[in-house]
Amino acid sequence: MIVAGRRGHLLMALAAVAIACLPLVASNYHLQLASTALVAAIFALSLQLLVGAGGMVSLGHAAFFGIGAYAVHLLPPGLSVLLTLPAAAGLAGAAALLVGAMALRTRGFFFLMTTLAFGQMLFFVFHDTPLGGGKDGVFVTRPALELLGFVIDVPRRDRPAMLLWLNLGLLVAVYALLAALMGTLFGHALRGIRANEDRMRALGYDTGRIKLVAFVLAGALAGIAGHAQAMADAFVNPEMLAWHHGAEALLMILLGGLGALHGPILGAFAFVGLGEASTLITERQRLVEGLVILAVVLALPRGLAGLGR
């Protein structure tokens, strides 16, 4: 998996500035749409750490997204976002540690099946037990935007812009973190495992631990995306944990390009854009989604990031 060079980062910084300026020109509806794409991008990016870097195709990743979102419901209302965000990441990371410790005992397709099964198990925890507030979901109080003791009170009509900036900031931070991580020994080792795990082990790397660390980190980052979603919607439901949601993130990764760290960001925007465009033609979102996936896997196996090559 490649990380964009200086020119690529410059382009992405320009795009980020352009998105930050959106509130000057776009309607609140379109700001919310952009926010949705940003949250999806964080989620897909967290999964890219597993799939693109480590070669671990997980189908249970949405569970950690959902746990991050449900953290807002489980914590007492009115807390500062500076508390709830780390708590969401921590809870999701802890769940990922438990699931990863089991699932990583398997490889390849068995890893895929076990992550799917454990992901569904967590889905049922929030779907069936009183912990999650029922299968239809539950409204939550947005965490307070508090900085150094000052509570920033956002009027309702400015909220979409505020959330957009918040989500953009999170996406930039997550991307920067992962880009930096890819340059470390850990990042190289992870990519080495994707290429040939046995050889990495023979070289003396504790591949099990490296994969587990990646799994936990990816889970925690997915929890951040889930928290952002709960912040945006003030609502959480068990569907956030459903494996279909995780499969959509895989689609974003494939759509954007498996081979590049920035691929999932392109993919997320393309996915949300396509979904929005298709509402003009048909109500049947799943039909469109299914056909898009078929087209991509049949005709565009290297994703949008591979188009230029």
Next chain:
Amino acid sequence: MDFPGLAAQLLNGVQHGLLLFLISSGLTLIFGVMGVINLAHGSLFMLGAYLAFVVTGMGAPLWLALPAAMLGGALLGAVLERGLFRRFYTRDHLDQVLLTFALILLFEEARSLLLGNDFHSVPVPALLDFSIPVTEGFAYSAYRFAVLAVCILVAGLMFLGLERTRLGSAVRAAAEKPEMVQLLGLDARRIHLVVFALGTALAMLAGALAAPLLSVYPNMGDGFLIISFVVVVVGGVGSVAGAFWGALLIGLVDTLGKAYLPEVAGLSIYVLMAGVLLWRPAGLFARGA
């Protein structure tokens, strides 16, 4: 815990397990021979159930739906293998996952377009709509007995076919070591076609058999897909015998759990899977584990 209740739950568990075997044996064979995980396998089960709903809805008896599901399934499987899956055997896991995820969406949309999104019950065939007294004070549904019998018959035929025929031994060789097929000079394309068609036919048969027990509803294949994955993980890779014992175990645990520990029943099979992963990650019934 009274005896008739327990006996009924045990029979239910075995019957649930045998249905799971019909689904997961196809899943494990397709995975073992071709190296493909078919996420749409649960949707094929759903298609079988809706086929039974349509057949009985037209006034035809349910038993007509069984050969229809087998033949339709074999045909559909052959078309899917030829048209789509064949190109994906050597592709990335991610591509295969997304291809089969797309198929789930398309099958569900097709179902929604043709038959709508309502729940429908499928009547138990009138001929079998009675209870057979097993002991004094305990009678068990004749239809469930019939399902047991059909599943055992199909499982028996499958084992015979795998053990005693040339094609069966080729399939076993392929499931154990896919490269064996090339080394032995067997026709890999034919084996792939047969395995895929057989797996699809079994999944649709299971759906048709289950329709009167479960009624039919959207996304009904999802739950069965995941529980079949649990069966395959517990049973071990590519082994039909592993799928058989795994399916019985999971069927019993799931059914008894739901009957006697309803609060945590949804979790029981996952706890079992976690235990198996910790204890014997290659599966309980895997050879050489």
